[in-house]
Amino acid sequence: MSKPVNEIKSAWIRDAKEADYIVVSSRIRLARNLADFTFPASMTMQDSSEIVKQVQGIAAVIADYNFYQLADLSDLSKQILVEKHMISPQLACLQGQEAAIIINDEGSVSIMVNEEDHLRLQCILPGLNLEQCFQAISNADQELEQKLNYAYDSELGYLTSCPTNLGTGMRASVMLHLPALVKTKNIAKAFDTVAKLGFVARGIYGEGTEGLGHMFQISNQITLGRTEEDIIASLSSLVKQLVDHELNARDYLEENFLIDLEDSVGRAWGLLSGARKISAEETMKLLSKLRLGAERKLVVDIKPADLNKLMLDIQIGSLQQLVHERLDANQRDIIRATILRQRLKQ
Amino acid sequence: MSKPVNEIKSAWIRDAKEADYIVVSSRIRLARNLADFTFPASMTMQDSSEIVKQVQGIAAVIADYNFYQLADLSDLSKQILVEKHMISPQLACLQGQEAAIIINDEGSVSIMVNEEDHLRLQCILPGLNLEQCFQAISNADQELEQKLNYAYDSELGYLTSCPTNLGTGMRASVMLHLPALVKTKNIAKAFDTVAKLGFVARGIYGEGTEGLGHMFQISNQITLGRTEEDIIASLSSLVKQLVDHELNARDYLEENFLIDLEDSVGRAWGLLSGARKISAEETMKLLSKLRLGAERKLVVDIKPADLNKLMLDIQIGSLQQLVHERLDANQRDIIRATILRQRLKQ
Numbered sequence: 001m002s003k004p005v006n007e008i009k010s011a012w013i014r015d016a017k018e019a020d021y022i023v024v025s026s027r028i029r030l031a032r033n034l035a036d037f038t039f040p041a042s043m044t045m046q047d048s049s050e051i052v053k054q055v056q057g058i059a060a061v062i063a064d065y066n067f068y069q070l071a072d073l074s075d076l077s078k079q080i081l082v083e084k085h086m087i088s089p090q091l092a093c094l095q096g097q098e099a100a101i102i103i104n105d106e107g108s109v110s111i112m113v114n115e116e117d118h119l120r121l122q123c124i125l126p127g128l129n130l131e132q133c134f135q136a137i138s139n140a141d142q143e144l145e146q147k148l149n150y151a152y153d154s155e156l157g158y159l160t161s162c163p164t165n166l167g168t169g170m171r172a173s174v175m176l177h178l179p180a181l182v183k184t185k186n187i188a189k190a191f192d193t194v195a196k197l198g199f200v201a202r203g204i205y206g207e208g209t210e211g212l213g214h215m216f217q218i219s220n221q222i223t224l225g226r227t228e229e230d231i232i233a234s235l236s237s238l239v240k241q242l243v244d245h246e247l248n249a250r251d252y253l254e255e256n257f258l259i260d261l262e263d264s265v266g267r268a269w270g271l272l273s274g275a276r277k278i279s280a281e282e283t284m285k286l287l288s289k290l291r292l293g294a295e296r297k298l299v300v301d302i303k304p305a306d307l308n309k310l311m312l313d314i315q316i317g318s319l320q321q322l323v324h325e326r327l328d329a330n331q332r333d334i335i336r337a338t339i340l341r342q343r344l345k346q
Numbered sequence: 347m348s349k350p351v352n353e354i355k356s357a358w359i360r361d362a363k364e365a366d367y368i369v370v371s372s373r374i375r376l377a378r379n380l381a382d383f384t385f386p387a388s389m390t391m392q393d394s395s396e397i398v399k400q401v402q403g404i405a406a407v408i409a410d411y412n413f414y415q416l417a418d419l420s421d422l423s424k425q426i427l428v429e430k431h432m433i434s435p436q437l438a439c440l441q442g443q444e445a446a447i448i449i450n451d452e453g454s455v456s457i458m459v460n461e462e463d464h465l466r467l468q469c470i471l472p473g474l475n476l477e478q479c480f481q482a483i484s485n486a487d488q489e490l491e492q493k494l495n496y497a498y499d500s501e502l503g504y505l506t507s508c509p510t511n512l513g514t515g516m517r518a519s520v521m522l523h524l525p526a527l528v529k530t531k532n533i534a535k536a537f538d539t540v541a542k543l544g545f546v547a548r549g550i551y552g553e554g555t556e557g558l559g560h561m562f563q564i565s566n567q568i569t570l571g572r573t574e575e576d577i578i579a580s581l582s583s584l585v586k587q588l589v590d591h592e593l594n595a596r597d598y599l600e601e602n603f604l605i606d607l608e609d610s611v612g613r614a615w616g617l618l619s620g621a622r623k624i625s626a627e628e629t630m631k632l633l634s635k636l637r638l639g640a641e642r643k644l645v646v647d648i649k650p651a652d653l654n655k656l657m658l659d660i661q662i663g664s665l666q667q668l669v670h671e672r673l674d675a676n677q678r679d680i681i682r683a684t685i686l687r688q689r690l691k692q
Contacts, residue, residue: 263622266683267620270615271613274614277605277606
């Protein structure tokens with residue numbers, strides 16, 4: 001029996017450790033398709049229903065797996081899953097096909113059925129933990145592969161809807177908090193390096209979004225012609241470099257502009273503690289300053305797990321879930337400010 | 347023996363009562379000149395010295411009066427007297443003539459010797475108290491007049507350096523906090539009425555200054571052809587009208603934009619409590635919001651006397667006096683923020 005979907009906590013939020021201020025989370029995603037069906041973009045409703053049924057049968061026998069038909073989830077629940085990064089906005093909006101979601105009890109592994117590919121498996125963990133993510137997602141992948149006929153070409157590797165995913169079908173990504181690189185105007189140079197190494201940087205909610213709250217996702221572009229281990233090792237090494245750059249930029253700001261840094265953190269704390277209505281966007285920008293202050297042990301003392309949880313709880317869906325009420329934009333801004341005041345009272 | 351000048355507290359700051367949120371202070375000033383000397387603009391050093399000597403002799407025999415030669419006061423002390431509104435910026439900067447200041451123990455009456463006129467007597471009290479100011483200043487005026495030969499014309503009245511002060515030589519003024527009239531864009535209309543009645547509105551530190559922190563001084567233009575009682579009665583009545591308009595505007599904002607009002611007060615409190623460096627100008631603007639919130643009993647609970655004291659203590663001179671140190675602009679911004687944090691901690 002599956003748990004109520006809203007009761008599953010995200011591992012990357014809950015399990016963040018003291019060191020996880022800069023590397024917020026690591027994620028590995030695998031794209032897999034079934035050989036006996038056309039890709040989701042052109043499949044029939046009957047196909048989609050058959051795939052969901054097959055996957056449900058397998059998921060039922062794996063311990064700790066929770067299965068949800070997309071159609072059974074409320075819009076609010078889907079919105080919250082997007083905010084937790086457990087499903088994509090595309091799946092949440094899917095119409096005209098059956099789809100499903102599988103999530104493990106721990107809230108680290110989730111599998112989307114009939115998104116862009118028949119199966120999208122992912123594992124997200126806090127901090128820099130790509131190897132551990134890969135281990136977890138490979139286990140899930142193997143369990144499924146034993147019982148499903150994956151579309152696989154001995155030369156091309158795993159076949160995918162979009163050719164950019166061909167081969168390993170793997171995307172590895174890391175979410176980084178890089179306020180000091182932005183502040184010192186070194187972020188463009190850092191992202192040049194990212195691009196030269198075949199990786200791409202983007203905003204917190206995927207392609208096309210800005211680096212809101214100075215959060216950036218770095219992920220691999222290339223899936224063909226490189227092994228999973230190679231991609232993971234390169235990305236881990238790149239992330240360590242970026243973290244070093246960010247730490248150097250923080251040291252520079254702290255050594256040369258300490259009072260400005262403290263002022264920025266203090267004012268962010270003041271606004272978050274004092275506001276009676278506040279947008280999600282402004283909150284994200286201010287939480288970014290608190291996160292920087294907390295990492296530097298300046299002005300505020302807040303753990304990464306608490307910051308991650310705040311970052312989630314002020315989002316549109318999670319906020320409404322917290323108060324068990326549908327809220328319009330204005331009401332959300334008021335409730336958001338109330339929650340922030342309560343949480344930041346020390 | 348005169349008290350150290352920095353130990354004299356301003357009555358208008360210290361004695362503010364619960365009701366004195368909107369009418370911050372009332373002030374009556376009299377311009378007087380001595381018949382046997384030319385006006386200050388054209389008098390000799392010897393004249394100025396002789397006048398100071400005469401006035402000192404009289405002040406010495408009046409109880410509770412403290413006498414200070416301008417030359418004996420440090421720049422910092424003069425700056426603080428300006429910030430307390432006890433002397434004018436013009437007197438503080440005076441060069442090439444002897445000048446003096448007399449202040450009563452209570453910190454309500456001050457007399458400038460050899461500013462624009464030989465004598466400028468003033469009384470400032472908190473709230474709407476023009477009659478009481480006039481009573482106090484008339485007593486001082488009479489004590490001096492008994493022993494000095496005032497320049498007086500039976501037709502023109504008291505003779506003054508500037509013809510705008512001729513006649514009564516009296517300027518009556520009231521300092522008002524009018525944020526809601528500004529916010530609702532009714533301030534220009536209100537000041538039209540002020541002008542039509544022969545009064546003038548200006549910023550907190552006199553002519554040419556803006557309404558910083560929504561503080562405005564309303565004073566009489568005309569000194570000739572109207573009795574003191576008439577001017578005081580008209581101004582009192584005008585101020586009561588302005589206060590009514592301001593209260594109506596506050597009611598309107600509270601009824602229609604309560605959350606915005608609370609948000610504005612809460613954010614002002616947050617910034618004042620959180621900042622690690624802050625300018626006097628930004629502080630005045632934020633204190634204005636706190637003052638409005640306090641009057642409405644919204645978000646904060648601070649008495650007018652405490653707000654007045656904060657408004658004084660964050661000024662350039664008073665700030666340095668508080669920490670007993672000369673500070674550059676950057677250091678002042680840091681100390682100002684420290685003081686604000688301490689005072690606003692509840």
